[in-house]
Amino acid sequence: MIYFYLALLFWIIAWGINVWISRQKSLKILNIIPPILFGASILLIWEATIFYFSVSPVILPPPSAIFFKLITSVPMLWADFVQTVIKGALSGYIIGCVSAIVVALIVDKFKFLERGLLPIGNFMAAMPIIGIAPILVMWYGYGWQSKSAVVTVMVFFPMLINTVQGMKMSDRIHRDLMLTYNASYIQTLLKLRLSTAMPFIFNGLKISTTLALIGAIVAEFFGSPVRGMGFRISTEAARFALDMVWAEITVAAIAGSFFYGSVVLLEKWFTFWHPSQRGRA
């Protein structure tokens, strides 16, 4: 009882602090605190609600139980992580993104392909491509190869669209300047056009990180060896072992955020010159 009200009190105080911080204009460094306080109060209220209303762990386990499960089953979680993220998602991500960039370069070179392929690519990007998962699992078997294939197809179209759009970003005058330098196609590509396309390429790379993890996990619902995050989630959910499911989801969340974060870091490193990056410094 008392814990529930304490949690509510914590939330109100935290909100008050956040409102105070939001009024401070000068101390930018404080901006990191509100999300942390907000997240902490959500966790506390979650824990207290389950404790107070004695919610069955079959419906929603408390955060403490999830954390306990997380630290007691590290080897299993690690094996699942390697199977799904490293073998499935990462390999597919790399193959998909690289091939999309290569196709984008070809599309960019031939206007005919651009007129024909780009509308189809736009159309495909809006399609529920995840539906191809059962087919690819059937073709490539239950191993990580089929997951990699699903991820490749899923990241291909967003990546293609973004890269093609990015390739159009170089100004006419800059391309003319390259011509006056007598630069070859490759030189113009490397020194001008790919650099100006970088913000768009990174946009595609960022969208694709989430798609890659989703693809790898959902593909495992259609069949997988006895490890992998999607496999674990679906089997443990069927056994009502929800603490394990949530532990797996926590790992997925951390992996997803880390994946996304590292692409953002790479972006900062590669596109330091872009206005959107300079503004934030």
Place this chain on the structure above:
Amino acid sequence: MSKDANRFFPILSIVTLIVLFWYGFSVVLNAPWAYDQAKRQSITLTLPELVNKTWSQKRPKLPTPHQVASEMWDTTVNQKISSKRSLVFHAWITFSETMLGFIMGMGLGIALAIAIVHNRATALSVMPWIITSQTIPILALAPMIIVGLGSAGFSGLLPIAIISMYLSFFPVVVGMVKGLKSPEQLEIDQMKTWSATGPQVLLKLRLPKSMPYLFTSLKLAMAASLVGAIVGELPSGGGGGLGFRMLSGSTFGNTLQIWSGLFSAAILAAALIAIIGFLQKIVLNKMSLEP
């Protein structure tokens, strides 16, 4: 008009090329099984025979387009709509889940965007979590949400619609925050000189100004919502829907069923997005925001 004609020929030729490749690949992929069959009957296949056999298998590795088309025709026109074998029946289930999730996601997204634009504390504390929420492969949550809500007494459309909502609210939040912030300082100051209240500024300036952003993000949200519905159906078991149909096709090795489900999903997605595009044209035309 000339622009359309300009694009028509390239698209047509690329589509033709894809269909040709498809027929070619279905020969290559289905050939081992055809050879195997021929070996058992100890006959040798000539090339036309081989092609003919690979294009007419009952459970091909890669069905040809005409097989998929005839399967779709079979399961839509030749079946009663209420029958479990009708694609229309399954598509209707998926459609209702998608729409319910889409409407909930749109509502949540717009509400969050309004709160974020009006309250800096909300923006600071909630926005990072909204972004983080999308780096989580939320579809992984699907089985758990279904099981959890199912044991809490909710079943049917709602659990799946919640997954759709989770996927579809994000584009709406991002688009609407941008849209609600799109009025210039000059316009906001003008509202102030008319001593407009906060809600009035919202209704008469910010919301109308955000319409172009809203429709763009609604298209993304609709596509996301459909994906959520399809994936949500996978662990829910006997409910029905296009995702369920694809899963049962995959369990029983019925490839035609998977492909017809996939194509119906694609057609559904295209139709829903086209409807939003149509609404967008009408609304923006009426508001004379776009020529």
